Amino acid sequence: MTLAVRNDLSMTNKPARRKTHISEVVAETLIRTSGLSTIAFILLIFAFLAREGVPAFFEVKADVLFGTRWYPTEGFFGLWPLILGSVLVTVGAAVLAMPTGLLAAVFVAEVSPRWLREIVKPVIEVLAGIPSVVLGFLGMLMLSSLVRQVFNAPTGLTAFSGSLVLAYMALPTIISVAEDALDSVPRAYRDAALALGATRWQTIWRVTVPAARSGILTAMMLGIGRAIGETMAVMMVTGNAARIPLTLDSLMRPVRTMTATIAAEMGEVAQGSTHFHVLFAVGIILFVITFLVNLAASLAIFQQARRAERLLS
Amino acid sequence: MTMLVSTCAASSAATEGASAAHYSIQNVGSDTMVNLALAWAEAFQDEHPDTRIAVTGGGSGTGLAALINGTIDIANASRQIKKEEVDRAEANKITPVEHIVARDAIAVIVHPSNPVEHISLQQVSDIYTGKITNWRQVGGENRPIVLLSRESNSGTHVFFLEQVIRLGDSKSKVLFAPDTLLLPSSEGIMAEAQQNPNAIGYDGLGYVTPAVKMVAVARDANGSFVLPSIESVNNKTYPIARDLYMYTVGRPTGQIAKYLEWIAGPAGQEIVAKLGFVPYDASRP
Numbered sequence: 118m119t120l121a122v123r124n125d126l127s128m129t130n131k132p133a134r135r136k137t138h139i140s141e142v143v144a145e146t147l148i149r150t151s152g153l154s155t156i157a158f159i160l161l162i163f164a165f166l167a168r169e170g171v172p173a174f175f176e177v178k179a180d181v182l183f184g185t186r187w188y189p190t191e192g193f194f195g196l197w198p199l200i201l202g203s204v205l206v207t208v209g210a211a212v213l214a215m216p217t218g219l220l221a222a223v224f225v226a227e228v229s230p231r232w233l234r235e236i237v238k239p240v241i242e243v244l245a246g247i248p249s250v251v252l253g254f255l256g257m258l259m260l261s262s263l264v265r266q267v268f269n270a271p272t273g274l275t276a277f278s279g280s281l282v283l284a285y286m287a288l289p290t291i292i293s294v295a296e297d298a299l300d301s302v303p304r305a306y307r308d309a310a311l312a313l314g315a316t317r318w319q320t321i322w323r324v325t326v327p328a329a330r331s332g333i334l335t336a337m338m339l340g341i342g343r344a345i346g347e348t349m350a351v352m353m354v355t356g357n358a359a360r361i362p363l364t365l366d367s368l369m370r371p372v373r374t375m376t377a378t379i380a381a382e383m384g385e386v387a388q389g390s391t392h393f394h395v396l397f398a399v400g401i402i403l404f405v406i407t408f409l410v411n412l413a414a415s416l417a418i419f420q421q422a423r424r425a426e427r428l429l430s
Numbered sequence: 431m432t433m434l435v436s437t438c439a440a441s442s443a444a445t446e447g448a449s450a451a452h453y454s455i456q457n458v459g460s461d462t463m464v465n466l467a468l469a470w471a472e473a474f475q476d477e478h479p480d481t482r483i484a485v486t487g488g489g490s491g492t493g494l495a496a497l498i499n500g501t502i503d504i505a506n507a508s509r510q511i512k513k514e515e516v517d518r519a520e521a522n523k524i525t526p527v528e529h530i531v532a533r534d535a536i537a538v539i540v541h542p543s544n545p546v547e548h549i550s551l552q553q554v555s556d557i558y559t560g561k562i563t564n565w566r567q568v569g570g571e572n573r574p575i576v577l578l579s580r581e582s583n584s585g586t587h588v589f590f591l592e593q594v595i596r597l598g599d600s601k602s603k604v605l606f607a608p609d610t611l612l613l614p615s616s617e618g619i620m621a622e623a624q625q626n627p628n629a630i631g632y633d634g635l636g637y638v639t640p641a642v643k644m645v646a647v648a649r650d651a652n653g654s655f656v657l658p659s660i661e662s663v664n665n666k667t668y669p670i671a672r673d674l675y676m677y678t679v680g681r682p683t684g685q686i687a688k689y690l691e692w693i694a695g696p697a698g699q700e701i702v703a704k705l706g707f708v709p710y711d712a713s714r715p
Contacts, residue, residue: 271628
């Protein structure tokens with residue numbers, strides 16, 4: 118009650134004080150503009166992407182654009198190999214990184230002794246700081262020959278190598294965010310479960326992990342988000358062959374992703390040419406895919422939050 | 431802006447003659463040649479401190495486009511100028527003049543353990559279009575063939591497509607097989623070729639490292655198989671060789687002419703050999 122009164126008093130004082138504090142006004146405007154500028158920048162990027170990319174859909178016939186051959190210097194602009202290549206590498210990375218990331222987070226948060234946790238957590242955060250070019254270089258020189266020998270593939274520069282590198286890059290994000298989510302589950306939940314006679318495993322699997330579900334989902338999305346947009350490392354280890362990856366052995370064959378295509382070809386393409394517009398169209402498709410993934414994740418988290426509210430009330 | 435600078439330099443050279451004038455040469459073009467052009471420029475500037483040569487890569491097309499727009503003095507190209515480019519230049523009242531400054535051989539490379547020593551151009555073409563998919567079919571082990579190439583924007587890629595895969599037939603429409611690995615750099619090709627026994631690749635002789643094996647190539651099945659070298663390129667027995675060009679606006683004069691003469695001379699051609707390219711021997715055209 119007293120608090121509210123005080124608030125009222127300060128409110129009435131405000132006009133008088135504002136005159137003396139120009140710096141406050143300046144700071145407020147600055148913060149507001151920088152906040153709004155983010156939106157402005159996104160709109161500008163989107164407008165630019167649309168202006169350069171949309172003409173591609175008119176310049177190139179639909180059957181060419183959705184053909185199966187990508188060889189832009191000779192007029193083959195088939196996007197399917199690129200789209201499927203990106204999807205294959207990303208899904209592969211998700212399949213590898215999600216379960217391992219979750220298990221690692223559970224270990225760090227719930228199972229490991231305190232001293233081990235003090236070591237493991239910072240080490241994982243250092244992992245996140247390794248530049249992707251370095252990982253790509255290691256992947257190209259060491260991982261690729263290992264993959265070739267272990268799986269007896271014709272070459273080690275494969276979709277699987279790309280997935281492995283991407284999974285490795287997504288893991289630190291997944292582990293540290295998921296671990297934070299598990300850590301913030303109230304102590305009382307675990308105590309209650311143990312008091313009811315649940316084993317440690319049952320407590321973790323049936324109580325703690327479900328309670329932290331929305332945080333874990335965020336962790337997965339952040340990790341996979343990093344994987345979809347990654348370029349350098351992927352370009353160095355996937356071989357960049359624009360083939361349609363629909364056969365069973367495709368995981369052990371080279372693929373060409375959308376990001377690698379843009380990075381490799383944008384540098385020398387003539388500005389304003391059809392090839393230039395198609396590369397921006399690839400950017401639009403990439404943008405739409407990322408947007409859909411983010412939207413799906415937000416919806417899932419939102420629904421879970423509502424469900425959790427219902428359960429608690 | 432660059433145009434302004436170069437015309438200033440040209441006019442001052444004309445009025446003041448060869449006194450303490452400051453010469454500026456703008457040189458743009460082929461990525462294959464960029465290291466070579468830089469080495470030339472550095473050595474020439476050491477001998478002529480009054481001359482500044484700015485070298486930029488970007489690709490043969492980029493260099494020729496800049497030359498046609500009149501913004502540079504010399505364009506480097508790893509291919510000959512196209513008819514359309516000459517037409518566009520003439521519409522701009524510019525006559526591009528060609529100078530052959532060096533030669534380059536494209537070596538076909540494999541893993542050191544690969545027993546294949548000889549290959550014909552037709553076989554290389556069939557391998558890269560996907561007709562031949564196993565080393566056994568060209569006298570090697572029973573292994574799948576993994577195709578390595580530079581990215582499609584590289585001049586080397588275009589030359590290989592036209593002269594080897596299409597065997598010089600300009601009406602041919604065959605392409606690289608979709609399975610071809612397009613690697614972003616020469617280093618990527620060398621790294622994969624030296625560790626993968628299934629691989630076949632190609633690159634300029636100057637980029638080939640001792641850790642990979644070069645294959646002798648014959649023009650046709652009955653021809654003799656030749657390894658790429660300075661000798662075999664200059665006597666025209668090695669089939670996958672090309673000239674490297676510099677293009678100028680009209681007949682070069684003043685410092686630009688001096689620079690091109692110096693490149694064609696012993697000092698310039700020594701640098702060519704040092705960087706692994708083939709010196710141009712005018713006596714054997």
